[in-house]
Amino acid sequence: MPQDKLDLLGPLMNDIGHELSRIVGGDPNGIFLYVEIGEGWVRPSVFKDEGDVVRWYDPKDDYLSDLLFEAWYLEPDGPNMRWSVLEYAIVDGKFHVSMKYPEEVNVDIVDSERRQTALRARFGDKPVVYPPPPKGAFELKL
Helix, strand or coil: CCCCHHHHHHHHHHHHHHHHHHHHCCCCCCEEEEEEEECCEEEEEEEEECCCCEEEECCCCCHHHHHHHHHHHCCCCCCCCCCCEEEEEEECCEEEEEEECCCCCCCCCCCHHHHHHHHHHHHCCCCEECCCCCCCCCCCCC
């Protein structure tokens, strides 16, 4: 008998939570994951509320992306059937997930403001700390 999608998705979301805990180095409380995804690409952004600031964490390997693709491919194939944005938060030891679909958000158009809007909705005006740019990096301005 085939398993229900939620029977597969629940444990997978739990695995994502364990990976997020590993990425931040311990206590998962306060983690926020913002993901934009499409066919052949995924952009996960991992943040953690650290009291006075929110810190960005680099996943450093592809395991989180692999888990996200696995969850994405559980959705039926077809236009607008798979989510395009996932927001995943861990609060008081429990994960909370919300998904937006292509008719709600067009992630084919790159817009960094969507992630900033999600961060403001979750953390208000709390400053976000990113690591310094690597030596020799430069910023392009249009």
